[in-house]
Amino acid sequence: MAPPASHALIELEGVHKAFDRPVLRGVDLRVAEGTTCVLLGKSGSGKTVLLKTVIGLLKPDQGRVWVDGDEVGALSAPGLTLMHAKLGILFQAGALFDSLSVFDNVAFPLRERTRAGPAEVRRRVRAALDSMGLGAVERLFPAELSGGMKKRVAFARALVLEPRIVLYDEPTAGLDPPTTARVADLIVDAKKRLGLTALATIYDVPTAFRVADRLALLDEGRIVAEGTPDEVRRSAHPAVRAFLHRWLEREAERAPAGGG
């Protein structure tokens, strides 16, 4: 069945998902082509669960999800594989294969999902690594890299197939402020360079506001506020105010007293 509206590359309608308790309780969300939407929400609110329903890793109990016009729940296994080929995915945990070099990590999707020969694999991996400023480390292994370099390798791998759509789950978690800023630049650059449509979860609020075209707040299982960064910043919605307030308080606790 056709999606209810056009030109959204990712769309969720009435998505419910419960485990031992309800997590998603009727999520509606559209991500328009060429835009970055950042999902906000407290820890445990279901952001990762939502991303997993988009890629078909979790099946909604109710509701529907479309990716580039295909209803995810209606796809056969080969259809899902084709859909995954359009997607770049950057998950927080287990991002890299520890036993593979940087080069082989980035080559992995090309070798698995395309018929590219060795020369083409080399060309595309080198281009992806160069775009992340990683040309010099292709022979190293993940254990030999800093956290920020690992993230950039994971980026290169997520984007090496030049996907139209990318999902980022906490791409800046655990990074120091300069590396966080660098990754934010990568997200913005990749969108411009590849015309990407992106759905991201980003815990760091300033980074979220910086990279997002639209922000959506997941609260009590639903998207309770959605809009441009300016609209969300000015929103009077109690859940938005509470979320931003909580974040400011936590930052104040972390910052040294009297600083800056």
Ligand SMILES: Nc1ncnc2c1ncn2[C@@H]1O[C@H](COP(=O)(O)OP(=O)(O)OP(=O)(O)O)[C@@H](O)[C@H]1O
């Ligand atoms: N496979 C699963 N089986 C059972 N419960 C799960 C499963 N996946 C997630 N949950 C539960 O769903 C809820 C939402 O988890 P989720 O990981 O989506 O939160 P989140 O918003 O991504 O949090 P964080 O900001 O900490 O990453 C949690 O209570 C979690 O324990």
Ligand SMILES: [Mg+2]
């Ligand atoms: Mg999560």
